[in-house]
Amino acid sequence: MHTSRLLPLLLLAISVSGVESAERSPAEWLSWFAEQWDESSWTAGNQRGRYMRPLDDTGWKARMKTLQGLVSAGQESIPALQQALESEHTSTRILAAQTLGYLAPGASKDVMLRRLSVEKDAATRLYLVDSISMQGGASSRDELSSWRKRESNGDVKRHVGYALERGGEGLDGSISATLLGWKRETMAASKLGAPAPDFVLQTVSGKSVRLSDYRGKRAVVLVFVYGDT
Amino acid sequence: MNYPLPTDPTQTVNALYGVAFQMRIHTEVSNRPATFIIDREGILRYERRATTYGDRPKPNDILAELKKL
Numbered sequence: 001m002h003t004s005r006l007l008p009l010l011l012l013a014i015s016v017s018g019v020e021s022a023e024r025s026p027a028e029w030l031s032w033f034a035e036q037w038d039e040s041s042w043t044a045g046n047q048r049g050r051y052m053r054p055l056d057d058t059g060w061k062a063r064m065k066t067l068q069g070l071v072s073a074g075q076e077s078i079p080a081l082q083q084a085l086e087s088e089h090t091s092t093r094i095l096a097a098q099t100l101g102y103l104a105p106g107a108s109k110d111v112m113l114r115r116l117s118v119e120k121d122a123a124t125r126l127y128l129v130d131s132i133s134m135q136g137g138a139s140s141r142d143e144l145s146s147w148r149k150r151e152s153n154g155d156v157k158r159h160v161g162y163a164l165e166r167g168g169e170g171l172d173g174s175i176s177a178t179l180l181g182w183k184r185e186t187m188a189a190s191k192l193g194a195p196a197p198d199f200v201l202q203t204v205s206g207k208s209v210r211l212s213d214y215r216g217k218r219a220v221v222l223v224f225v226y227g228d229t
Numbered sequence: 230m231n232y233p234l235p236t237d238p239t240q241t242v243n244a245l246y247g248v249a250f251q252m253r254i255h256t257e258v259s260n261r262p263a264t265f266i267i268d269r270e271g272i273l274r275y276e277r278r279a280t281t282y283g284d285r286p287k288p289n290d291i292l293a294e295l296k297k298l
Contacts, residue, residue: 201235
């Protein structure tokens with residue numbers, strides 16, 4: 001009696017987690033992201049355009065999930081991402097360019113360099129430059145040096161400079177490992193009046209900081225600033 | 230005043246606090262600037278999520294919030 005009542009519940013739990021893990025193919029992730037991302041909802045503008053997502057935006061969650069879904073699929077994602085570099089949808093090209101960096105080494109530098117030379121959107125160019133550099137090896141040095149002379153955007157030029165300074169040192173493996181181990185259920189987990197979600201991060205000087213180490217000792221002012229990645 | 234300056238290259242902690250990938254700046258898709266105050270017991274007591282570049286609490290606002298704890 002008891003087992004027959006328990007069985008359907010157990011099966012349900014298994015099938016839900018099964019759907020979750022093989023949710024989408026790389027191409028499906030990218031088209032799902034394009035559907036979820038509302039380009040018209042940018043707010044708070046200046047002379048350079050609108051720059052802030054609304055407070056109730058959910059597009060960033062789709063972006064985060066898609067990034068992880070694509071990185072989890074590993075090298076299998078590369079053909080879909082290379083194709084997405086040609087997408088009409090600018091935010092898809094930006095995301096594809098960024099994701100190719102996390103899949104280093106193995107994403108084709110040649111495909112990215114080719115796209116860089118025709119790409120109209122500066123943010124896509126910036127992430128292409130970063131991702132080319134994350135593949136490691138010195139082989140794209142000459143192409144990037146000559147691109148720096150043609151590049152019109154100061155921020156992109158700066159990133160070409162970073163790429164050249166890295167001198168062939170590729171992606172730090174711990175970065176993609178963090179993304180792979182990340183749990184999507186933890187998105188937007190902070191709630192006023194509830195325990196602050198714990199985390200561990202490395203400081204610029206290489207020390208580890210764990211939020212919960214301050215519990216029982218000191219209050220914490222946690223400030224999210226923006227900066228170059 | 231000394232304070233640790235951790236970095237979040239994957240934006241996973243930014244995502245945890247709901248601020249990842251929400252602002253365009255320096256031609257990047259960056260996080261929304263935000264300030265949180267966590268009391269000694271580890272409870273989140275204050276949050277301010279920016280709606281413009283310069284939208285952030287003044288030092289006195291933060292001190293006043295800390296005094297409330």
